[in-house]
Amino acid sequence: MRTELGAHGYEGLSVEGVAARAGVHRTTVYRRWQDVGGLLADVLDAAGEDDWQPTDTGSLHGDLTALNDEIQASLTSGPPVVTGLIAASFRSEQAARAQRELWEDRYARCEAIAERAVARGELAPDTDARRLLVTATAPLYHHLVLLRADPDPRMPEQAAATAVLAARAGAFARPEPGGDDPT
Secondary structure, X not given: OHHHHHHHHHHHOOHHHHHHHHOOOHHXXXXXXXXXXXXXXXXXHHHOOOOOOOOOOOOHXXXXXXXXXXXXXXXXXXXXXXXXXXXXXXXXXXXXXXXXXXXXXXXXXXXXXXXXXXXXXXXXXXXXXXXXXXXXXXXXXHHHHHOOOOOOOOHHHHHHHHHXXXXXXXXXXXXOOOOOOOO
């Protein structure tokens, strides 16, 4: 399925094409997955069953840069599976659900980056890890997926540096119970 998605993109992906590549009859594929959305949901579900963990470089800046390097590599490597899966999530509720679950899993795993930084004294304990991670990684998705621009080898480090500066300035502090949220 990944090969078919990479070869033809989301628009060219079909149950018939997947069945032909797998050497099975299309009814076999339809019976198990019903449609392309079901196929993609299965791919996303399988991606969440790996043992991936964010790299521990010994610093918040290094960890976020390493994460961004991985993201940039996954968004620019061939075949373009990640972007195909993102596109599919807009057209298939099954794929959208699976993608939301995958992102929740990845964010939960990446919270270790903030936890390590708090333990090292680089971040305040009240730092909202999710907001930090979104801020650190969003520029790559914006640049590569939305703008469809060429990879910028400086962007992973620059986005990480920006997020670290914002975090150290308190931009991702959780509001105190009953207090005002400045965001």
